[in-house]
Amino acid sequence: MDHAQRGNGLGILGDASDSPTKVEVFKTLANIRYFRVLKKRLDYGSSGYQVPAMPHVPRSARGKRSVRKKVDDNQMCAFDLLATVAGKLLSERESSLTPCNITGTSNPTTEKDVIKQDQLDNEKPFKTEAFDQGGCDDSTLGSEIIFHRLGSYTSKEHSQMPNAGALSPASAFVKSGNRDVFAGESVSRGEFGHSLHTSTTAQKCGTRRYCPGSVESGACEGDGIKTPLQAEQRITGNVIARSAPDMYSLADPMDLDAKPPALVSSDSSAEVPPCGDHVPYNSSVPQCRDEMKFSVARDDDENSSGCTNPGTVTTNACKAPCIGNRRIKKLLASKYWKVGPTMSKDEELSNTVEMKPVFRSRRMSCTRQRTQRSSFKRRKLFERFSISASDGGIFREGISNPPGKGGIKVEARHSAVTLHGANGALSSTRGQKSSYESRDYHVKFSIKSFKVPELFIEIPENSTVGSLKRTVLEAVTAILGRGLRVGVLLQGRKVRDDSKTLRQAGISHGERLDNLGFTLEPNPTQAPAPLANPEDPHLLHFSDAIEPLSRIPPANPTPDQGTSDTTPQPVLTFIANCPESDHDSVHSPADVSSLNKTTGNSRALVPVPPMNVEALAVVPLRKSRHSEMVQRRIRRPFTVAEVEALVQAVEKLGTGRWRDVKLRAFENAKHRTYVDLKDKWKTLVHTARISPQQRRGEPVPQELLDRVLSAHAYWSQQQARLQVKPPPAETCLLL
């Protein structure tokens, strides 16, 4: 059964992809819609769980199921061709970046901070207040956030390339150097922040809805007061020894982890208050803000290693009136980051691939949190528009320009034939190729464009078009930069063996290539190489690519643009999925390595004049479906402190009141939803019942487990009693 959700625009995309002949291009912004983001969720990789800083990552966590699910989706990389394509993409991206302030973004520190800020903004309570307080009303600041989702990800290919058409202008050459670029890129970009949106009112500060008014509630109130359970225990005499402090203040647990606000703001430059910059509303913002900061900081902390995305921060940015407000979030939600183990059998030729050091797998922990999980929300909230397109796709422009500059298109032709006049690149490429195979034919095809997975952008309405462009650019860049992998699909089947020659794979001069497709996929394994910024010979101006945007009238022409460096621009947060490699990395690395390896030889396709190659179809078997999927959230094991807080809250409130538990003990923990708490409780109960030897992950003090069992037993009994005899409210207390 298909998920209902799928029905969205995504489905459309998918369909489109199916049709072989379509060409899709980024077209972006024309159809952007504005809407508020409530929440989003990330997908884990198959293995899924990422545990950045934690030494003891519980293996147990790795969900088998998730693996199972995701596996099928994963795409494999294939040989040179892939490398070539990937290289091109990257190079393109690279070039594009330059123009667009990327530099600014590169600063990790700054970015990180920004992200934090961003997260802060996201907090509901905080956010709301911030906006309000900041005086960012519609007039000044866009109170409304624009959220876009660019949809889809797979690359679409040109199905039909007019034979002649495209070629000349646009064809780009891939150089051997690409690989480097590739690696460098990924490295540099490393971490992304995760953002979370909460929409719920529930989380508002101070809001507490539960109040039956019964005695029970009263019992729960005072910190010093004993929980019903405790009372009961006392009565019954089954008191369990507890070393733990009696009650935790709500904040306590958080505090442990919490970082000083300073963290967030530490970098003055980095700090960007949700609403304008700074000062003005700051004073007005009270505690809430602080709290939020803490929580945020904490969150970041936990994952920071993995997720922080270097973003641009605008320091002074605030040129515009509520500049601070601007924040953008992007989420990359590609679900299928990982390569599934299951796939392996496909290839006939599967060879063992050597791993390359360069691409050593690296896990990024990027997550997007979603505060709430209602599926419906996702469906409604995110609008996606895909861009499709006309010839002049975004990339197109860039590509076409300088000959030799990286374009998305890859064309190959018979070597014998004279290459495009265009460039020197050719020669080099050619040379390599020759070594590779001397007399073979070249396969020619052109890729008109790739779609970017999901791109979420949140930006204030008053942002300038320029900032929007930059935002989109960054989002795209980040995605590409992360370590992009290209998958090759032939006849709907993934070509996994990178070591095969095109001919062996069936992609040959004489074959029909209509079923050839490429996919862009996040590459879980990233190149470690720290090249901050490999220079890419091929420079595209991304800005050009984005050009279409310019047409859109800025809602509020603000002064962002002027300052490119400082980056008044909105901060983008990418949430990408960073699957942990431990688990399923198995196959993926191979792909990568093979890719690398091959690249050496024939990495580049020789660009050639366009041929009459049939358009390559992007394939897409389940692709469409996937594109819609949301990334799984990263796994964040509960700390002992959190467990303690949870136990404490449950002792007091009982089971079945997760929202209250959340509010009480985890209000500041954005990443812990009531569902999470409920689930955790469930697991705690289970854990408490099994032998210590069977437990995994960070050990939970037996004392806590005992309390868990005790509380569970107590509340279960209560529940039973209530059902039997509903009337007495007092039961809770008394018992």
Next chain:
DNA sequence: ATTAGGG
């Protein structure tokens, strides 16, 4: 939006 359960 929450809860409760199963996966």
Next chain:
DNA sequence: CCCTAAT
């Protein structure tokens, strides 16, 4: 953690 059904 995810997903769903039922509230």
